[in-house]
Amino acid sequence: MTELDQLLAAWASTQRLSMDVAERIRTEIVTPELPANWWPDFASRITDTIVRSSRIPNVTQFLPAA
Amino acid sequence: MNRDERAGRFSSIYDEHRDAVHAYFLGRTSDRDGAPDLVQETFLRVWRRLEELVEVSADRQRAWIFTVARNLTIDVYRSRATAAAALPQVQTPSVAPIHEQPEPQAELTERVAELDKAISGLPEKLRTTLTMHAVGGMNSAEIADALQEPAGTIRYRLSQARRQLADAMGSQA
Numbered sequence: 001m002t003e004l005d006q007l008l009a010a011w012a013s014t015q016r017l018s019m020d021v022a023e024r025i026r027t028e029i030v031t032p033e034l035p036a037n038w039w040p041d042f043a044s045r046i047t048d049t050i051v052r053s054s055r056i057p058n059v060t061q062f063l064p065a066a
Numbered sequence: 067m068n069r070d071e072r073a074g075r076f077s078s079i080y081d082e083h084r085d086a087v088h089a090y091f092l093g094r095t096s097d098r099d100g101a102p103d104l105v106q107e108t109f110l111r112v113w114r115r116l117e118e119l120v121e122v123s124a125d126r127q128r129a130w131i132f133t134v135a136r137n138l139t140i141d142v143y144r145s146r147a148t149a150a151a152a153l154p155q156v157q158t159p160s161v162a163p164i165h166e167q168p169e170p171q172a173e174l175t176e177r178v179a180e181l182d183k184a185i186s187g188l189p190e191k192l193r194t195t196l197t198m199h200a201v202g203g204m205n206s207a208e209i210a211d212a213l214q215e216p217a218g219t220i221r222y223r224l225s226q227a228r229r230q231l232a233d234a235m236g237s238q239a
Contacts, residue, residue: 004228004237007181010174012200014182017088017102025106026080029113030073 067117075120080109082124083131086212089202090132093194094139096186104142108135125211132212177235184234188227195220196227 035041067075087108091101111134112119119127185193198204198212206224210217231237 002237004232004235007177007235007237008200008231010178011181011185014178015089015092015098015197015201017085017105021102022084025084025102025109026077028106029080029110030076032069 072113072116076109076113076116079112079116079119079127079131083128084109086128086198086202086204086208087131087135089198089200089204090135090194090212091139092201093197094190095142096193100142104135104138107138128208128212129214132214181231181235184231187234188230192223192227192230195223196231199224 084105088101088105091104092098095101095104108131112131115130119130122130185196188196194213195209198209199206204212206217206220209215210220213220
């Protein structure tokens with residue numbers, strides 16, 4: 001192995017794609033994207049939940065049975 | 067294909083070609099920081115066309131992937147040409163600084179930095195071929211296949227690159 005081969009091997013080792021970066025790229029590609037309308041859907045569901053939980057109960061259901 | 071199958075098929079292709087594609091971008095652009103973004107952009111296109119790609123042979127997959135990579139490089143050159151008109155070029159050192167390293171290690175780092183500079187100064191075709199070989203671990207047949215060039219041309223470029231580097235480094239080719 002010549003000095004140039006050794007230097008090239010050392011140089012190449014500083015240039016390779018690191019495992020961290022390679023995995024980050026893989027994750028960013030295969031991770032499912034959120035649908036474009038996720039925020040309005042989410043906000044609407046939160047609103048519905050709040051409305052349901054704060055609705056005034058029907059008084060008649062608390063009356064003693066006739 | 068469901069999502070897990072797609073991810074599995076994609077990972078096989080990604081693991082097979084990512085180092086070669088990265089080395090290609092490194093050679094073409096000499097931009098260590100920008101090369102991973104181009105790798106991601108290339109494989110994003112692989113992900114989008116996965117159903118078609120899994121139907122073809124590994125050689126055809128490589129040819130398709132490198133066609134995408136070549137087209138992306140052309141886009142980079144175009145945007146660089148536009149940016150160069152507006153911004154001064156900033157050269158970033160691509161090898162770690164040598165402060166506070168033991169003497170032999172500092173000497174090696176210094177030699178590697180010299181080599182890095184010499185490689186940056188190679189003509190683009192020689193630099194790309196050498197980088198695909200040294201960094202991407204590809205042999206001349208694989209490089210020829212990826213670049214759609216005769217294997218003899220690739221072997222010639224590799225020997226020319228080594229000769230020029232040896233001259234620059236005062237070393238044997």
